[in-house]
Amino acid sequence: MSFGDRIRELRESKELLQRQLAANLEIDTLMFSKIERGERRAKREQVILLAELLSADVQELLTLWLAEQVYDLVKDEDVASDALKVAEAELKYFKPKQ
DSSP: OHHHHHHHHHHHHHTHHHHHHHHHHOHHHHHHHHHHHTTTOHHHHHHHHHHHTTTHHHHHHHHHHHHHHHHHHHHTTTTHHHHHHHHHHHHHHHSSOO
């Protein structure tokens, strides 16, 4: 599921209009519509605010949002899968011990 699809699903389940959420994000309705359709990327702060406004899991929304950014960055690269494996290994290596 895409970030925009999830936002739309959550918004509709709360019976909210795009313009209501757009106003809370301090953007126009057209820009919010583009975020839902995946034509424009939300900012990280907007993702966190949307999670709050929609009573959604912030980790879920941030994960979908970040995954789309990573995909956009590597989608046209022949070595995308290999690069993602290296990045995953780096993340595991540098992950703080708890």
